[in-house]
Amino acid sequence: MLSIKKLFVKVKDKNILNDFNLDIKEGEIHAIMGPNGTGKSTLSKVILGNKNYEVVSGDIIFKKESILGLKTDEIARKGIFVAFQNPISIEGVQNSEFLKTAINERRENAIGLFEFVKEIKEKVKELDFSEEMIHRAVNVGASGGERKKNEVLQLSLLEPEFIILDELDSGLDIDSLKKVCEAINKYLESHKKTSVLIITHYPRILEYIKPQFVHMMVCGKIVKTGDYNLAFEIEKSGYSDTSVMGSEKENE
Amino acid sequence: MNKLVIDNSIEDNDIFVINDTEMTVDLSNTERYISIHVVNGTCLKGFIKTNNTKNKIKYIIDDNCEVTINKLAIDSSDEIEIVLNDKNSIVKYTTSIINYKDNIYKQIINHKSDDTTSKIRNHCINIFDNEFKFVIDGIIEKDAERVDLKQDNKIINLRNGKSNILPNLIVDNNDINASHSAYIGTFDEDTKFYMMSRGLTSNECDDLLIKSFLLNGMELQEKERDIFSSIIETINK
Ligand SMILES: Nc1ncnc2c1ncn2[C@@H]1O[C@H](COP(=O)(O)OP(=O)(O)OP(=O)(O)O)[C@@H](O)[C@H]1O
Numbered sequence: 281m282l283s284i285k286k287l288f289v290k291v292k293d294k295n296i297l298n299d300f301n302l303d304i305k306e307g308e309i310h311a312i313m314g315p316n317g318t319g320k321s322t323l324s325k326v327i328l329g330n331k332n333y334e335v336v337s338g339d340i341i342f343k344k345e346s347i348l349g350l351k352t353d354e355i356a357r358k359g360i361f362v363a364f365q366n367p368i369s370i371e372g373v374q375n376s377e378f379l380k381t382a383i384n385e386r387r388e389n390a391i392g393l394f395e396f397v398k399e400i401k402e403k404v405k406e407l408d409f410s411e412e413m414i415h416r417a418v419n420v421g422a423s424g425g426e427r428k429k430n431e432v433l434q435l436s437l438l439e440p441e442f443i444i445l446d447e448l449d450s451g452l453d454i455d456s457l458k459k460v461c462e463a464i465n466k467y468l469e470s471h472k473k474t475s476v477l478i479i480t481h482y483p484r485i486l487e488y489i490k491p492q493f494v495h496m497m498v499c500g501k502i503v504k505t506g507d508y509n510l511a512f513e514i515e516k517s518g519y520s521d522t523s524v525m526g527s528e529k530e531n532e
Numbered sequence: 533m534n535k536l537v538i539d540n541s542i543e544d545n546d547i548f549v550i551n552d553t554e555m556t557v558d559l560s561n562t563e564r565y566i567s568i569h570v571v572n573g574t575c576l577k578g579f580i581k582t583n584n585t586k587n588k589i590k591y592i593i594d595d596n597c598e599v600t601i602n603k604l605a606i607d608s609s610d611e612i613e614i615v616l617n618d619k620n621s622i623v624k625y626t627t628s629i630i631n632y633k634d635n636i637y638k639q640i641i642n643h644k645s646d647d648t649t650s651k652i653r654n655h656c657i658n659i660f661d662n663e664f665k666f667v668i669d670g671i672i673e674k675d676a677e678r679v680d681l682k683q684d685n686k687i688i689n690l691r692n693g694k695s696n697i698l699p700n701l702i703v704d705n706n707d708i709n710a711s712h713s714a715y716i717g718t719f720d721e722d723t724k725f726y727m728m729s730r731g732l733t734s735n736e737c738d739d740l741l742i743k744s745f746l747l748n749g750m751e752l753q754e755k756e757r758d759i760f761s762s763i764i765e766t767i768n769k
């Protein structure tokens with residue numbers, strides 16, 4: 281479904297992604313773990329065509345077509361959704377207005393008000409959100425955890441085929457993380473072909489949404505790939521541990 | 533509340549507000565000089581829309597008055613003078629401008645008396661490559677104690693418009709509270725990236741951001757909001 285090939289990315293003359301390769305098939309769940317500043321969030325923004333980042337070489341293929349050079353909204357409408365690490369707020373733009381516009385962009389016929397309200401109320405409840413948030417401006421005055429819940433609300437309404445969760449677990453309390461992950465699992469249950477890339481520093485989220493593959497990313501590239509257990513290995517030993525770095529060499 | 537209407541068909545340019553009043557102003561293609569005198573103890577709420585005007589409007593405000601104005605203007609080179617003549621009065625003047633041509637919008641706020649407050653919010657969206665200028669003067673006279681003056685002036689250039697904000701604060705008293713902010717630029721790139729990441733086109737983002745930029749900060753009844761919204765929705769980009 282998503283294939284990243286030999287990707288080199290620069291920002292302001294600084295190399296961030298260096299020969300980054302990743303292949304995610306339909307319905308697969310992957311996780312990336314890596315130290316601060318290694319380029320994980322950069323990767324998700326590059327996938328969405330953020331103009332601050334310069335793709336020097338390589339390619340990003342989504343559903344058999346290169347998405348390099350497409351506009352961010354075109355990429356989003358192809359079915360890619362990123363739940364951002366730090367979702368911003370939008371003064372004066374109501375959640376309901378924002379969501380309705382986003383939903384309608386993906387439909388032939390505009391969603392009816394009744395259907396929209398019903399759907400949104402259902403999802404809001406699922407996430408343990410207060411209903412009046414619908415009428416508030418997007419993330420204005422919202423706490424870190426509320427912003428993350430809002431990302432998942434948007435996700436479930438926009439029905440993407442490829443999801444990146446960039447540190448979804450940061451900002452969410454233990455109960456909320458559980459609830460939010462349950463909502464995502466419910467979504468995946470009814471969207472079997474959807475693939476997920478989870479970016480995280482902690483294995484806890486992976487206990488709720490279990491990946492088949494865990495990648496260790498250091499200095500802008502994947503240095504090791506393993507199964508679910510690699511996450512716990514990394515948690516125990518960190519990224520500088522020689523045994524982990526040693527197996528990177530084995531990998532090459 | 534009294535109702536007061538000022539439009540193209542009503543020629544009266546000397547207005548006295550002696551009771552609490554809701555004023556509706558709807559003017560297009562006019563060059564009038566209108567004086568509005570708000571006498572002591574009254575409350576004036578103004579809902580104003582103008583199109584292609586060069587009006588001069590002077591508010592004279594007595595003591596203990598509350599004046600709240602929400603104005604949406606298209607291509608305006610108006611000059612608004614607000615004189616806080618007597619103590620304990622408050623003015624909240626919120627102006628949004630949709631600009632297509634070359635225009636200079638002037639506003640003078642003159643605090644002549646103690647315990648007077650002015651909250652001025654001016655937003656303009658400059659659509660084409662034209663020149664738009666806010667000239668905003670705040671004057672606090674020597675005898676006016678404990679004055680509170682706030683100004684927020686912003687211009688968003690949708691294209692390569694040439695915009696300017698000339699704020700001018702003349703303060704002759706130390707015991708005051710004055711703040712001023714000015715911004716000229718485009719919509720925030722990160723905000724647009726976030727919105728587009730949900731599938732909104734660049735144009736749709738602009739529409740939502742323009743509406744928010746022009747309506748935010750206004751205290752409108754639902755009907756008034758609908759009227760302003762429908763004007764904003766017809767913006768020709
Ligand atoms: N727009 C930008 N301008 C300048 N530098 C940037 C920009 N975006 C990212 N960087 C730099 O690129 C590097 C990678 O940042 P990124 O946010 O991708 O890291 P990360 O792996 O997500 O880290 P964390 O775990 O802390 O979230 C950092 O050194 C960061 O400072």
Ligand SMILES: [Mg+2]
Binds near residue numbers: 320321322365446447
């Ligand atoms: Mg990050």
